[in-house]
Amino acid sequence: MTSRYHRLDRFLSNRLQISRSNLRLLLAAGRVQVNDEVERDRQRRIGPFDVVVCDGEILQATRARYLMINKPPAVVSATCDDHHHTVLDLLPEDQREGLHLAGRLDFNSTGLVLLTNDGDWSRQLSQPENQVRKHYRVTVEKPLTEEYVAAFSEGMWFEYEGIVTRPAELTIRSACEADVWLCEGRYHQIKRMFGRFDNKVLTLHRVVPPL
Numbered sequence: 012m013t014s015r016y017h018r019l020d021r022f023l024s025n026r027l028q029i030s031r032s033n034l035r036l037l038l039a040a041g042r043v044q045v046n047d048e049v050e051r052d053r054q055r056r057i058g059p060f061d062v063v064v065c066d067g068e069i070l071q072a073t074r075a076r077y078l079m080i081n082k083p084p085a086v087v088s089a090t091c092d093d094h095h096h097t098v099l100d101l102l103p104e105d106q107r108e109g110l111h112l113a114g115r116l117d118f119n120s121t122g123l124v125l126l127t128n129d130g131d132w133s134r135q136l137s138q139p140e141n142q143v144r145k146h147y148r149v150t151v152e153k154p155l156t157e158e159y160v161a162a163f164s165e166g167m168w169f170e171y172e173g174i175v176t177r178p179a180e181l182t183i184r185s186a187c188e189a190d191v192w193l194c195e196g197r198y199h200q201i202k203r204m205f206g207r208f209d210n211k212v213l214t215l216h217r218v219v220p221p222l
Contacts (some may be wrong), residue, residue, distance in 0.1 A: 015131070019045070020053035022063065022215065026070050040059040042066050060129070076110065076139045078102075079219065080128040088115035088124060098124050113137065114145075114196060122147075122217035135195075147201060152211040154186045167204055169197060176200065191216075 020034055023043065027034075034053070041049045041212045043217035044064040045057065057063060060075040080098055087095045090111060095118070099107050113125040127133050138141055163181040168174075173221070180192040191201055 015059045018053065019050060019055040019057050019063075022057045023065065023070075027065065034057065037065070049194070073109075073128070075129045075132070076127060077129065078110070078133070080124045080126060081219075082116055082121055082124045084119045084121055087118060088112055089218070098126065102126075116217060117199065117202075117215065120215040121220045122215075124217075128166045142194050144192050144194055144220075145196065146220060147193070148206070148214075148216045148218055149187070149191055149212055150188050150214045151205055152187070152213060153208075155183045155189055155210075157183075158198075158204075159183070160188070160206065163191070163204060167207060169203065176204070178214060179204070187213075 020031070020038075023029070023034055023037070024031070024218060027037075027075065029037070037043060038051045038053055041051065042064075042065060043050050046062050057071075058073075058074055060103045061071065062069070063071040070114065084141075085095070086101070087097045089097045090107075091097060099110065102110075109128040110126045111128070111130070113127050113136050116122065116124055125133075125136070135141055146221055160181050160183065163179040166175045166178050169176060173214055175192070176197065177195050179194075180190075182190045184190060193200065197203070201215060205212050
């Protein structure tokens with residue numbers, strides 16, 4: 012994977028098309044600012060969301076954006092689709108550029124979906140080893156029992172992927188409603204886990220965590 016971070020001298024050389032000697036003079040004179048502070052270190056690492064200014068001219072000023080969307084049913088977790096409305100369509104057109112999804116929900120599932128232009132952040136969020144817990148409110152067709160709680164906490168064998176799911180937490184709220192917490196997001200994972208009990212998921216809503 013190509014790094015999105017570059018040394019300041021390389022960044023300035025590419026943008027300004029100047030020699031190394033002139034570049035050193037530029038930095039020594041304090042004519043370059045990074046994030047509103049004078050920067051003289053040519054080895055400073057510049058990321059995609061650092062603001063770089065030289066002699067008052069903005070060379071880079073992309074800001075990181077992180078949005079929470081409450082996805083309704085019948086909306087696709089995608090940035091474009093020829094047949095259905097997408098999560099991106101829920102935003103004003105002038106706010107969509109450069110955004111991608113950090114995680115997905117099924118077509119008829121509802122609740123929290125994250126959008127960002129920060130690829131590093133979304134990749135970290137999606138890695139199971141980072142243990143980011145996701146909370147879901149689920150209603151099912153048949154009554155729940157403590158057997159579900161035990162099975163979810165032990166993990167389940169998914170033959171298609173050839174893996175055992177990570178332990179999940181299930182709390183029964185009422186006869187046919189439960190809260191589920193996962194640290195991973197396999198394809199249709201919650202529906203497949205309840206499917207082991209031949210119990211159909213009727214609604215699935217991802218809950219916004221405490222802020």
